[in-house]
Amino acid sequence: MERRVRVRFAPSPTGPLHMGGVRTALYNYLFARQHGGDFILRIEDTDSQRFVPGAEAYILESLKWCGITIDEGVNEGGPHAPYRQSERREIYLKYALDLVAAGQAYYAFDTPAELDALRAECEARGETFSYNHAVRETLATSLRLTPDEVQTRIDRGDQWVIRFRMPAGEEVHMHDLIRGDVTVNTATLDDKVLYKSADSLPTYHLANIVDDHLMEITHVIRGEEWLPSLPLHYLLYRAFGWSDTQPAFAHLPLLLKPTGKGKLSKRDGDKMGFPVFPLAWTSPEGETAHGYREDGYFAEAFVNMLALLGWNPGTEQEIFSMDQLIAQFSLERVGKSGARFNPEKARWFNAQYLRHKDNNELTALFLPILAGHGVTADPQTVARIVGLLKERATFVRDLWDLSWFFFRAPEEYDAKGVQKFWKGDNPARLTELRSLLAGLDDFTATALEPAVHDWVVTNGYSMGQVMNTFRLTMVGQSSGPAIFDICEIIGRDETLARIDRALAQLGQGA
């Protein structure tokens, strides 16, 4: 029987989601959509100590911005609600107790202080303490204590945890959709805590397995940092008798920092000048971090860039819409090794999306920026200007620096440009050019270009000298789009006015 594909993204609300987390969510989403399955968002807030207010809302908004839609989750509800583990707390104890009853788990009464002492003791001998088969019978556990002693301790309010009884020396054979077969001997594993009485909450391992089972998850796609926990998870499914419906696993390679060593961390971004978060974030303590959205990235570009960081289609296509990603994504083509994030490539993706955007759409985004500079302009004119300049920009906000001279005349002239071109006969040529322009009927770029060109050639002038001088008067600098396009858009009157102004301000020349 083929089960309906159901995947989940299960973040912990301990802070803003960083781009690695977004990528995990994206891959889950793509996989679900491709298979016509369900994408579930589950909040794993079983660590009351690390809970950060606002983090959950941040996660939801991030996914929404990326265009990742949720089928079942904290806001959407669903057949397995609630989807926040803190609201499911009464579910987990029963399962932990089942395991104890079956001899697969046991109570442990060690205090944190006792465990610290044990660790220190081992360290002094140059060993690493492991809570495992070798020591569990010697500690205060239900394996050594009588049932009465256990009950007495519980009744008098001693704090306890339930630990998994890891088999002593067994080879666990696992399969990962990305990495293939992996085998681990349980002798190297320890007895993980499954449930803690202190806050009446399960740990990740128990909550995760129980919820994935209850929510009928078919594929677990998560970060590589979980690979070492996989044998425990396999064993838990077996202990519960759920092996037949156990989900398939896929562990994604990590995202590495652009330079230096280690995985991409939340601190890297502001240090290296690029965002690591989808959205800007302000912590409860007031610390702020940049976000792709606020830095001017298009969500589509961000998603596209993220999708290619660890996955590739096997073709040379690089630009993908979400629908194309859904159609082409496959876990088989996800790489095995960590991907070093390259901010330059992220910018390139944004530039690609910018130039392929419709002029009217860009105009709508640019108009508020113009307003911020005190400019109100006709949207149709702005659309023409945007069309002329979008290939030169990476972000919408770049458009202002590239186009300001369409909206206001230069008030000063670039010193180097003046030095280079405001000399010799050039000012005089400009005066002649002014007369020529004043007499032309057709002021479109296509008419201006040949008219001026002919005039230059006929008189034996230098095109470079004339045009660069002209440009200097029009935009005050030595860069920009084709000069006749500028003339056409700002019109004859303004063009002539700018020439007059330059002549007046810079003088008639030597």
Place this chain on the structure above:
RNA sequence: GCUCUGUUCGUCUAUCGGUUAGGACGGCAGAUUCUCAGUCUGCAGAUAAGGGUUCGAUUCCCUUACAGAGUACCA
């Protein structure tokens, strides 16, 4: 330390035993142009090292090196 995972141009990657090892970002050069940007064309640049297996290894196996992750009553 131990366990697991990984290793192709500076970076992201293709190659599923036989290729001049391909593409993209970045870099460099040339072309185009009234400038700058862009665009186009070209150039430089990699299979971590050593052993095997094989007629033939980037590809399969082993060792070493390096890297990453995990090793919590965190996820």
